[in-house]
Amino acid sequence: MNYADYAIVFVFMALMFYVGSRLYRWIGSSDDYYLAGRQLTPFVLAAVIAATNVNLYSFIGQAGIAYKTGIPIIWQTWTGNMAMVFAGLFVIPIFRRLRIRTIPEFLELRYSKSVRTFVAVLWILRLSFWLGVVLYTAVIAAQPITGLESFTGWILIFSVVVIVYTVLGGMWSVALTDVIQFVLMLAGALLVLPLAMYQVGWWPGLESSLPEGALTLVQQEGTYNWKFILAIFLLGIEWSCVDQGLLQRAFGAENTRSVARGLVMAAVITTPFALLWNLPGLAARVLYPDLANADMAIPTLIASLVPNIALGLVVVGLLSSQLSTISGNLNGVATIFTSDIYENVINRNASQKEVVRVARIVTFAIGVFMIVFAYLVPLMGGAVNAYLTIIAIMDMPLFIIAVVYGLLWKRANWQGAIGGYLAGSTVGAIGQFYYRLDFNVTTFITASVALILTPVISLLTRDEQSNHIDLIWKAKRTSDEEVAGNSSYNILPKTITGRFGLGILAFGFGIFLTGVLLGSAGSPIASMVAVGGMIVYFAGGLMRAFKD
Amino acid sequence: MFDWITWSIWLVGFIILVVWIVVPYREFKKILRKHRSEGRGDNP
Numbered sequence: 001m002n003y004a005d006y007a008i009v010f011v012f013m014a015l016m017f018y019v020g021s022r023l024y025r026w027i028g029s030s031d032d033y034y035l036a037g038r039q040l041t042p043f044v045l046a047a048v049i050a051a052t053n054v055n056l057y058s059f060i061g062q063a064g065i066a067y068k069t070g071i072p073i074i075w076q077t078w079t080g081n082m083a084m085v086f087a088g089l090f091v092i093p094i095f096r097r098l099r100i101r102t103i104p105e106f107l108e109l110r111y112s113k114s115v116r117t118f119v120a121v122l123w124i125l126r127l128s129f130w131l132g133v134v135l136y137t138a139v140i141a142a143q144p145i146t147g148l149e150s151f152t153g154w155i156l157i158f159s160v161v162v163i164v165y166t167v168l169g170g171m172w173s174v175a176l177t178d179v180i181q182f183v184l185m186l187a188g189a190l191l192v193l194p195l196a197m198y199q200v201g202w203w204p205g206l207e208s209s210l211p212e213g214a215l216t217l218v219q220q221e222g223t224y225n226w227k228f229i230l231a232i233f234l235l236g237i238e239w240s241c242v243d244q245g246l247l248q249r250a251f252g253a254e255n256t257r258s259v260a261r262g263l264v265m266a267a268v269i270t271t272p273f274a275l276l277w278n279l280p281g282l283a284a285r286v287l288y289p290d291l292a293n294a295d296m297a298i299p300t301l302i303a304s305l306v307p308n309i310a311l312g313l314v315v316v317g318l319l320s321s322q323l324s325t326i327s328g329n330l331n332g333v334a335t336i337f338t339s340d341i342y343e344n345v346i347n348r349n350a351s352q353k354e355v356v357r358v359a360r361i362v363t364f365a366i367g368v369f370m371i372v373f374a375y376l377v378p379l380m381g382g383a384v385n386a387y388l389t390i391i392a393i394m395d396m397p398l399f400i401i402a403v404v405y406g407l408l409w410k411r412a413n414w415q416g417a418i419g420g421y422l423a424g425s426t427v428g429a430i431g432q433f434y435y436r437l438d439f440n441v442t443t444f445i446t447a448s449v450a451l452i453l454t455p456v457i458s459l460l461t462r463d464e465q466s467n468h469i470d471l472i473w474k475a476k477r478t479s480d481e482e483v484a485g486n487s488s489y490n491i492l493p494k495t496i497t498g499r500f501g502l503g504i505l506a507f508g509f510g511i512f513l514t515g516v517l518l519g520s521a522g523s524p525i526a527s528m529v530a531v532g533g534m535i536v537y538f539a540g541g542l543m544r545a546f547k548d
Numbered sequence: 549m550f551d552w553i554t555w556s557i558w559l560v561g562f563i564i565l566v567v568w569i570v571v572p573y574r575e576f577k578k579i580l581r582k583h584r585s586e587g588r589g590d591n592p
Contacts, residue, residue, distance in 0.1 A: 026583065039579055043571040179572045186565045193558055202551035269568070272560045279557070 001146050001311055008312030009319065012184070013161050016323060019180065020165025020173035030355040033170035034101050034335040035252040040175060045262025048175050048249050050270050051182035051324035053080070056137045058274070059189075059318060060295050063281030065224070067297035070214035071282065072224035076232050077274040078534060081267035082512070083236030084246075085505075085541040088263025091241045091403060093256045093489055097475040097482075101251060103242050103402055104340040109468040110406045112414035113344065119398065119421065120340035126394045127244060127333045128366055131326060132373020133390075135159060138322040139374065144299040145315060155371055158322060163367035166327045167360045170334075171252055174327045181320030188317020189276035192298075195305045196283035206279075209286040217527035218519030226519035226526070231440050238399035238447075244332040245325075255487040256479070257545075264545040268538050326370070334363040393432060396443055397424030397450035405454050407476075410469055412454055415461040420454030490548060498548030505540030508533050 001009075027033050040048065058077065065073040100106050104123065108116035139154040148154065165173045200206045207215060219225045240246060240263075253259040277298065284297035287304075291297060306314050338359040343350055350358070401421050405412035428446035431437040437445070482488045493499050515530025 039582070041572075041575040041579070043568065044575050044579075047568050047572055176576065179568070179576070183565060183569055186561060186568070190558060190561050190565065193554065193561075197551065197554045202549075203553040204549070204551075269564045272557060272564070275557050276561055279554075 001315070002308045004309050005312030005315065008309070009315055012316040012319065013157075016177050016180075017161050017165055020161075020177050020327075021168045023169035023172040023176060026172045027170055027356060029352050030338070030359065031101075032172065033356050033359050034331070034339065035248065036171040036175045038252055039254050040249070040252045040258070040262070041254060042258045042261035042265060044175060044179060045249060045253050045258060046265035046269060047182040048178040048252075048324075048328075049084075049246060049262065049266035050273070051178040051185070051321070052245055052249065052328040053266070053270060053325075054182075054185065054273060055134060055321045055325040056141050056318060057134070059277045059298050059321060060137055060141045062274075063277045063284075063298045064294035064296070066278045066281035067285045067291070068294040069222065069224055070210070070219075071217055071278060072219055072222070072228070074217070074274050074278045075224070075229045078271055079229060079233035080236040080239065081271050082509075082534060082537060083233060083240040084267040085264050085538065086237060087240035088250070088260050088267070089505075089541065089544055090491055091407070092247065092250045092263065093259050093491060094407065094472075094475045095247065096251055096253065096256050096259045097479050098472065101248070101339045102244060102336050103247060103398065104336060106406065107402060107417065108340075108344070110402070110472055111412075111417045115401075115414050115417050116340055117345060118418055120336050122394065122425075123244060123398075124333055124336055124341075124366075126390055127329055127336070128369045129373050130390060131329050131333070131366070131370035132375075133377055134322060134325050134329070135370055135374040136377040138319075138326075140295065141299050141318060142315075144296060145303050145311075145318070147303075155374055158319075158326070159367060159371055162323045162326045163330065163364060166330045167363045167367075170356075170359065170363075171248070171331055174324075174331050175249075175252065177327060178324045181324040184313075184320040185317040185324075186273065186276075188314040188320075189273065191310055191314055191317075192280050192302060192306065193276050196280040196287075196301055199305060200283045200286045206283060206286060210282060214282065214285070218516055218530050220519060220522040226516050228440075229516050229519075229530075231443070235396075235443060238396055238403075241403045242395060242398050244336060245329045248332050248335060249328065255485060256482055256489040257487045260489055260545045264538075264541045268542065271534075271538065330363050330366055330370070333366045334359045337362045337366075393425050393428040393442065393446060396428070396447045397421040400424065400447060400450035401454055404451070405458075407472070409455070410465065410473075411458055411463065413458045413461060413464050416454040416456075416458030419457040420450040423453045424450030493544060493548040495548050498544060501540050501543030501545075501547055503540070505537055505544055508535070508537030508540050511536055 031037055062073055062076060095106060098106065098109060104116040104120040107119055135155065135158055138158045139151055142154050143149055165177065197203065197206065200209060213219060218229065250259050250263060253262055280301055281297050284301045288300050291300060302311070302314055338355055342358050343355060347354070397420060401417040424446040427449045428442050431442045431445050476491055478488045478490055493502055511533030512530050515526050515533050518529055519526035
């Protein structure tokens, strides 16, 4: 990087600081701080969600795996997007109707206060650690691209500005800066793609230079084969239904209909975007086949191919992807602490002013924890392993108790929820850390244990139903607020076009599934069928969200 | 030979970029106008 590049990066950071901190004046209530006053429109929501979901894990971790093993890793993003369409159309609108801020808050409505507090404490730790992983990845990527090697220096660059503007402006700052950052990271990726493809002789050159099968999307064998696609799709469903970072943005939507539209659009725009980091990852395989660390594929490619000034813009794009993820999750942790612990346990009569003040202090404190955790990540075997470990152990049991039993089975009680969650996580942790199981196996085990023990414990204990259970079941239907505000959203569509959209969605999913299963037999048309099914699925999702 | 695959992907990305500059800009302006008309802006 030269002085012009540094100047571009400096101007970007100053702009983020200015824009983010100016929104300090927009914070009048805790809902403003946590949820941007529940005023986010579909396009803004889509950009905010896409910006949060795309981070350096995508540009570095996923592109690194594409470098090593080929294109199939892209399904991690694509199936995550398909899952987000499912959650956006069928699950999150129910949560939005309940006007909750966090999943632990839902757990109190559904089960009891103890479940809420228990899960809130665990999730504060989980999200703080995840923030450390995000920060660590950012530093590891920035070092080779810029040539500045100081670990601590980069930690401070990445964290100080984002902590300050998130502390001051809360979700309003997160939303506005996320939209700007989404545009910048997309622009950066659009700069890199043609440069990388030109170097390898465009598509024909890439195809002929890569090892056989590297461009086969649905593979019969290998680590990222057809079974991986099914497994990661299930994990995507779990993630999109309970991830606080994602849900909190969705809860910031102006109404239930905007939740569905924003999530479907976020999924649709992130799908082609995924090619913008995976194809350069594959190009790096052709250009630099002997890299010792595959995670260095994109940083090496950027440092070697992108000319100055454009390099500054690309670095800004990468910084954007990271800052948006950090700011959103910082706000998420602060929301869980303040809403589920401070307001719920420590000070139930807190005024709005006190709540916002505590939320700001907690945001700052979590920012400090994030920095500490970033130093611990290398001890866990790197960013990807750390991330997968967290998902396998903590997210799956929460999905089982909150969504599977929380929304579908009235008899599940708080004893079953706590028992199922605790047993699932504990068995997962033992499998992961003691028996060193693969994360796919750990995920399956944690899910199975929670799935079996939650109903068993519930049936062995008293049938105590939450007072709010009818409220939750009622939230599956259109609310009076939606009817009054002319923004009705029906989980099951009522118009012919809406039903037709739903039919296309289901049909597309069927084709996708057929494609993946054809991959198990090594069919040459498997990839085409699966991708075709995914596109039909997204078309159905868009029609369903916009035409009812 | 023109690389249709790469440039099609690039074009889709570019269209998303333009749409997501124009529409959120308009929507944020609307939100800003609403905030101003409500006379908000004071901190608690």
